[in-house]
Amino acid sequence: MTADHGHEAGRRPGPPADAGTKRRFELLRQMLRIRRFEEKCVELYSAAKIRGFLHVYIGEEAVAAGIVPSLEPGDAIVSTYREHGHALARGVPLEALMAEMYGRITGVSRGRGGSMHLFDADTRFYGGSAIVAGGLPLAAGLALADRMRGHRQVTACFFGDGAVAEGEFHECLNLAALWRLPVLFCCENNLYAMGTALARAQAQTDLALRAASYGMAAWPVDGMDVLAVEDAARQALGMVRDGGVPCFLELRTYRFRAHSMYDSDRYRDKAEIEAWKERDPITALVSRGRADGELTDEGLAALEEEIAVEIERAVEAAEAAPMEPVADLTRFVYSERT
Amino acid sequence: MNEKRVTYREALREALREALAGDDRVFLMGEDVGRYGGCFAVSLGLLEEFGPERVRDTPMSESAFVGAGIGAALAGMRPVVEIMTVNFSLLALDQILNNAATLLHMSGGQFNVPVVIRMATGAGRQLAAQHSHSLEGWYAHIPGIRVVAPATVEDARGMLPTALADPDPVLMFEHVSLYSTEGELGGADRQVDIDRAAIRRPGRDATLIAYGGTLVAALAAAEELSGEGIEVEVIDLRTLRPVDDATVVGSVRRTHRAVIVDEGWRSGSLSAELSTRITEQAFYELDAGIERVCTAEVPIPYARHLEEAALPQPAAVVEAVRKAVG
Ligand SMILES: Cc1ncc(C[n+]2csc(CCOP(=O)(O)OP(=O)(O)O)c2C)c(N)n1
Ligand SMILES: [Mg+2]
Numbered sequence: 001m002t003a004d005h006g007h008e009a010g011r012r013p014g015p016p017a018d019a020g021t022k023r024r025f026e027l028l029r030q031m032l033r034i035r036r037f038e039e040k041c042v043e044l045y046s047a048a049k050i051r052g053f054l055h056v057y058i059g060e061e062a063v064a065a066g067i068v069p070s071l072e073p074g075d076a077i078v079s080t081y082r083e084h085g086h087a088l089a090r091g092v093p094l095e096a097l098m099a100e101m102y103g104r105i106t107g108v109s110r111g112r113g114g115s116m117h118l119f120d121a122d123t124r125f126y127g128g129s130a131i132v133a134g135g136l137p138l139a140a141g142l143a144l145a146d147r148m149r150g151h152r153q154v155t156a157c158f159f160g161d162g163a164v165a166e167g168e169f170h171e172c173l174n175l176a177a178l179w180r181l182p183v184l185f186c187c188e189n190n191l192y193a194m195g196t197a198l199a200r201a202q203a204q205t206d207l208a209l210r211a212a213s214y215g216m217a218a219w220p221v222d223g224m225d226v227l228a229v230e231d232a233a234r235q236a237l238g239m240v241r242d243g244g245v246p247c248f249l250e251l252r253t254y255r256f257r258a259h260s261m262y263d264s265d266r267y268r269d270k271a272e273i274e275a276w277k278e279r280d281p282i283t284a285l286v287s288r289g290r291a292d293g294e295l296t297d298e299g300l301a302a303l304e305e306e307i308a309v310e311i312e313r314a315v316e317a318a319e320a321a322p323m324e325p326v327a328d329l330t331r332f333v334y335s336e337r338t
Numbered sequence: 339m340n341e342k343r344v345t346y347r348e349a350l351r352e353a354l355r356e357a358l359a360g361d362d363r364v365f366l367m368g369e370d371v372g373r374y375g376g377c378f379a380v381s382l383g384l385l386e387e388f389g390p391e392r393v394r395d396t397p398m399s400e401s402a403f404v405g406a407g408i409g410a411a412l413a414g415m416r417p418v419v420e421i422m423t424v425n426f427s428l429l430a431l432d433q434i435l436n437n438a439a440t441l442l443h444m445s446g447g448q449f450n451v452p453v454v455i456r457m458a459t460g461a462g463r464q465l466a467a468q469h470s471h472s473l474e475g476w477y478a479h480i481p482g483i484r485v486v487a488p489a490t491v492e493d494a495r496g497m498l499p500t501a502l503a504d505p506d507p508v509l510m511f512e513h514v515s516l517y518s519t520e521g522e523l524g525g526a527d528r529q530v531d532i533d534r535a536a537i538r539r540p541g542r543d544a545t546l547i548a549y550g551g552t553l554v555a556a557l558a559a560a561e562e563l564s565g566e567g568i569e570v571e572v573i574d575l576r577t578l579r580p581v582d583d584a585t586v587v588g589s590v591r592r593t594h595r596a597v598i599v600d601e602g603w604r605s606g607s608l609s610a611e612l613s614t615r616i617t618e619q620a621f622y623e624l625d626a627g628i629e630r631v632c633t634a635e636v637p638i639p640y641a642r643h644l645e646e647a648a649l650p651q652p653a654a655v656v657e658a659v660r661k662a663v664g
Contacts, residue, residue: 076413110446119445126412126449131436137405138437144406145413148365148391168432171402178397332447333481335505 021294024285027226028295029303030065031282034085036307037094040315041084041101041115045261050101052114053130057085059256062281063188064089066229067156067249070237076124076142076155078135081116082188083128086158092120098314104321111324112332132193133159133166136185140172143181147244154182154240162193164207173214176246184233184240185211185248188223190255195267211248223253224279256280341524346494347517350380353498353528354418358388361416364502367394367403368420377422378458378517404430404455408438408507411453416502421457424473424511438507439482453508454501459487460513460551460601461649467637470645472601474511474550475608478579485578486532487511487550491521493576496530503529511578513551513601532577535585541569544595544659547586547612549575552599552650559655568663570597578608586612587619594625595662599650604632629658 038056045054057064060082068077068089079086087097092108100107101115109119109128117128126142129135139157146153163169164187176183187207191198198205211218217239221232229251236247254276258265289295344352357364366381372395375382385393396403400421407419421427427434434455441449461470478485486501486508488494494512501508538553539560548556553574560570571589575581590596596616600609609630616628634648 078409108446109444109448112446113444117444119441119448121445121448126409127441127444129437131432134405134432134436137402137433138409138412140402141406141409141411141417142413143409145410145415148410148415149413168401168405171397171399172405174397175399175402175406332443332445334484335442335450336447337505 024227024289024294026069027065027230028282028285028289030069030089031061031226031285032303033094033307033310034061034064034088035282036311037088037097038084040311042257042261044101044315050115052116053081054115054261055082055259056257057082057255059276059280060188060190060223060253061085062226062229063186063223063251063253066226067184067186067233070230070233071156072153074124074151074153076126076139076146076153077158078126078139078142078155079128079158080132080135080160081128081130082160083118083158084115087118087120087125090120090123090125092118092123092125094310095314095317098311099318099321102318102321103323104318105324106317106321133163133168135159136163136168136172139183140176140181143176143183144179147182152241154184154237156184156186158186158188160193161187161189161191161198161207162196162201163187164210165193165201173211173216173246173248177214177216180245182240182244183246184236185246187211187248187250188253189250190253192255192259192268194259194263197267208248208250211250216246216248218248218250220250220252223251224281224284226281226285341522343520344491344523345517346488346491346512346519346521347378347380349491349495349523350498350512351382351384353495354381354384355387356528357418357498357502358384358392361502363414363416364418365392365394365415366418366420367396367407369396369398369422371395371420376420378512378514380517381420400426400429401433405433405437407453407455408433408441408451411451412441412449416452416454418454418456418498418502421455423469423514424457424459425468425471427455427457427473434477434483434507434509435480439480442506443482450505451507452502452505454498454510455507456510456512458514459511460515461633461638461645462515462551464640464642464645466640470638472633474509474578475600475602475611477509478608478611480579482506483579484508484532485511486576487513487578489513489516489548489550489553489574489576491519491523493530495523496528497532499529500532511550515551515554519554533582535576535582536574537571537585537589538574539570539572541571541593543569543593544571544597544662545573545586545589545593546570546597546599546655546659547573547575548599549578550601552601555650555652555655556599558652559659562652562656563659568659570659581612581615583615583619587616590616590620591623594623596624597629597631597655597658597662599631599655601633601650603635604630605635607632626662629662631655631658
């Protein structure tokens with residue numbers, strides 16, 4: 001992260017002692033930052049400041065927070081329309097993400113992508129694809145290129161459980177295994193594809209088992225436990241980077257809110273939602289920190305304050321940011337030749 | 339210049355060989371491009387010369403390998419992806435339209451996609467309704483990609499290096515009837531300009547617009563008409579998107595008559611687009627209505643006589659020109 005996000009390392013709250021404490025505090029920061037950003041997006045959507053489709057990541061933060069910071073700077077990421085969390089965890093500037101929600105020229109995609117199409121060349125963040133499973137072939141190609149050029153970089157590819165029913169998923173897992181492509185497939189299994197529950201769409205609901213049938217290491221992970229996710233990510237990334245083979249993680253998670261802001265969530269049982277909220281990954285980590293005596297109320301409050309300030313500044317900046325001139329409407333259809 | 343006679347297929351192969359030898363970012367991938375030598379034998383021998391990393395046989399997964407070509411291009415490679423025929427490209431349409439054509443724009447100019455996607459197109463070999471269609475006009479509908487159709491041996495040789503130098507996705511359509519045709523290849527600089535249509539035969543009485551496989555029928559018709567004293571200007575469109583309006587409209591302004599030959603179906607076709615462009619830009623220059631010779635609106639049938647009847651034949655082109663001139 002760069003200094004213009006509004007906080008330098010020296011100002012970070014909390015007095016982290018040992019490495020483990022530091023690590024847990026960092027994970028908490030990542031998750032909380034995503035949660036508060038998403039909550040702000042919901043609020044701004046309700047105020048009609050953000051339009052289009054908006055899919056928030058609330059409830060699933062442990063997945064991005066556990067995996068993305070485990071990547072190296074040169075690694076590539078391909079994600080879906082539910083990608084704010086991945087972009088934030090990657091260090092894509094929050095201010096530019098918020099500006100994109102506003103459709104401003106200062107947005108990561110100059111206002112041409114919106115919530116579903118966040119891109120950032122500096123961090124090799126390749127979107128933001130809103131075609132279910134449409135990003136998997138790109139991930140295979142990015143990994144192929146990195147391998148052909150002798151780089152040790154890997155590509156992390158995020159997608160939902162719904163993608164497992166698509167042909168592109170199966171084509172790509174086969175290709176990646178066959179060609180030994182360094183891709184970490186991260187399946188965010190939140191049990192629903194819009195209103196369709198997993199068992200209503202998948203004949204075999206053990207998604208890791210299906211990935212394993214292509215001849216790659218694949219296993220399920222508790223996606224509500226950020227420490228478990230991080231451990232799994234490190235293990236899997238080691239296999240991908242050092243072994244030069246793809247690997248598949250099924251992150252078992254849940255979205256606390258509706259599929260998108262358009263969705264009235266009629267297909268899920270309230271009790272089911274409440275039961276999953278009991279397993280909120282942020283609450284769990286906070287409780288653990290408190291119990292272990294490594295997280296104080298002041299530490300948490302200071303972290304909240306830091307995040308709130310960063311988000312508020314981003315909103316102010318987005319409100320004030322200019323729009324792309326309409327005269328430039330047809331730019332970026334073809335590359336500009338100099 | 340050192341002239342030599344080669345087939346269209348050999349010209350394509352030579353272009354691929356030169357690209358593979360000259361730039362280690364270039365690689366070829368597709369179904370049966372390696373061990374088999376390409377389903378139209380275009381890449382025969384390239385596996386032996388460049389090895390399996392750079393001449394890659396893929397599984398039958400059009401979406402995955404076309405998308406992988408797009409992804410590899412994003413990461414700095416210059417992939418040439420071969421799809422057996424345009425009919426199968428429909429299984430990769432998602433990748434071509436939703437990724438290749440949109441990424442630069444959706445990313446606000448951050449990610450261009452320098453991929454070349456080649457495929458065979460067209461009828462004439464009695465392969466019936468799932469191997470014979472001409473869908474390049476559909477692709478020409480899409481902003482964000484460039485669509486080219488080499489109709490001559492020189493263009494088969496020269497369009498690939500130009501396409502590879504393009505920072506954006508280029509789709510190259512090779513008409514199946516052309517692979518075995520022969521022509522002269524000049525020895526000079528091979529790269530050809532793909533921004534311009536070419537006047538393949540000058541004439542004053544009517545403008546005949548064709549591309550790819552239909553150029554042969556157009557030139558045959560022009561030859562016959564010349565015997566009747568009708569001199570037709572034959573334009574090879576070469577690039578179907580973006581269309582070179584200047585050359586097309588410039589010719590129509592001189593001849594005042596336009597006939598379009600298109601192997602696509604008439605409704606919603608490239609010929610419809612060209613006709614509209616001409617009327618938009620040169621309506622008052624026209625001395626006759628625009629004529630179109632297209633494929634009959636039927637899935638291409640197997641039986642030879644039916645297939646021939648479905649396709650734009652020189653006789654129909656001659657008839658259309660006579661009507662425009664008459
Ligand atoms: C190919 C395709 N089909 C349908 C849609 C419409 N759609 C958008 S999101 C979605 C559900 C996807 O669910 P999942 O992959 O589990 O991801 P989640 O939203 O749960 O994160 C659907 C059907 C789409 N965007 N793309
Ligand atoms: Mg889901």
